[in-house]
Amino acid sequence: MTALLNVRNLGVVYPDGGRRLRALDGIELALEAGEALGIVGESGSGKSTLARAILKLIAPTTGAIEWLGRDIAAFTAADLTRLRRDLTVVFQDPVASLDPRLSVADSIAEPLIVHAPALTAPQRSRRIDAMLEQVGLGSGYGARYPHELSGGQCQRVAIARAMITGPKLVVCDEPFSALDVSVQAQIVNLFAELRRETGTALLVISHNLALVRHLCSRVMVLYLGRVMEIAPAEDAFGAPLHPYTRLLLDAVPRLGHPPLALEAGESASPFEPPSGCVFRTRCRHAIGRCAVERPPLAAAGSTRAVACLRAGEGVARAARAG
């Protein structure tokens, strides 16, 4: 079976003045129809670059991205129009992603007018009303304008806009970060339900590990442009194999626990990634070898892979005390 999406040895280098920033390095990924993949990692890890490359907003420096078995670099204008219908996106900033001059209903109507021009106006407004209900707003919101809505309300409109064409894959770049808890839960359930019913696959970039764990079947952990770990979400978060995954988990606020002062500091500079293992400057388990050998992404059982020289010793298992 052809995967929906294949990312092959993807590398993206951004020129930045005299310097070169390697935002992604040797990414391999196959996404099946209907799958939900979470991508986690700090800023500078390359999550949004990966999303942009998949959306064909930037061109790969090396490697290729294939949609239904064909390299998107070779797509014709007609292919691209279909791609924009089948592959949609929900951005991080809900307010900025909406045109302030358009009513909510007109915003959601835009992609329908392009991709389903045969619909009559009444058919279109029925579809829009149903979609507004589905994203938890109610059809009464159709006549409102973005400035009259709170941040969370705007994000629901953006999601309605992304779902209205019946896409095969929705790329969501931090879709939850502006939403309150009960809406997050509704949207997670909504995405899960749409995925079951329509086979819409999801690629979810989020810093909310708990939501990624609930929504996604697999998770990819990126740091400084490289894959640290890829595994079923439950395994990655329940029994991480990479110390970086462990760091991300320790940072999650937990009810009844005061905030932990993590010692690992902020991400190393993507302009000067450390030699060997890029995580070694923040890793509590680093040894001499970590500075010279680049850990390969090695299989760990049949469903997981991890890039750590000491993964076999179980170094990532113990949670931080506190």
Place this chain on the structure above:
Amino acid sequence: MSAEAPLLAVLGVGVSFPGARPPVRALADVELRLLAGRSLGLVGESGAGKSQLALAIPGLSAPGAVVEGSIRFCGEELINASPARLRALRGRHIGFIAQDPQAALAPHLKVGTQLTETLRSHHALDARAARAAALQMLERVQVPAPAARLGQYPHELSGGLRQRVSIAIALIASPSLLIADEPTTALDVTVEAGIRALFLKLRQELKLALVLVSHDLAVVGGLCDEILVLYAGRVVESGPAAAVLKDPRHHYTAALAAASATLEAPLGLPLATIAGSQPAPGVELAGCAFAPRCPAAAARCHAERPPLASVAAGGARVACHFPRASA
């Protein structure tokens, strides 16, 4: 202790936008008290009015907003205070970190200039002393290489450092109250964890009172002494954060806690949600605003608005005709 005069006392505060179509009442009858050095978490659904409350306190409500009631800071009434008086209070006595992290920093000014100008607009200091204070504040908010940062522009900093710098600007004139509206939204989990640990440290070191807006109950539980739960512009529950989160008595607070995803919850089931949605802005229900979504709603709930009343000796108060039984 209860006789201690509060640093901040909010009584019967309402914020409305009569010019909006339809007219919107964003907040009604809000009441809160915060003692010096204590922290209060404002939680609630999107549109509940958290930002409107956070903005109203230091007099930053949007043009067109009508603010009523009483907001007393150190005993001084802020409602209808002159714009000049409010400007003087802001920064000097009340630090504010906006929900939009870009808003705090002027893109064309160096970090050092922004810190020293803020400080010197409130305190008579020469340039050298202001620079020393700026350096010290950057150290306090744990910005690495603070001396070099003074000469940098905001865009040269990572998101986490920018947030630390905006915290430094909010605190440079030594306010006694810091209001932070979702200060860690859109930051990395690790950076967010660092900022939370920083807030804890700053509160201890500076005896700072904190009003923290967050939609994460675990964040409020970890950082705040008190909690105020807003729904559709009204307070539905308030009290000691630990007690309220452990044993919520209002049905909305309980539903919110149940809907919070955790890393431990069993998988394969849908997340608990709250059916329906908050009333649209501009819609005023006669009874309890949560009634259309409440599993315990009865006829009385739709007809009569429940007042905020004490349910526990510890100070927890709920606005509910039929509060949940204490666990």
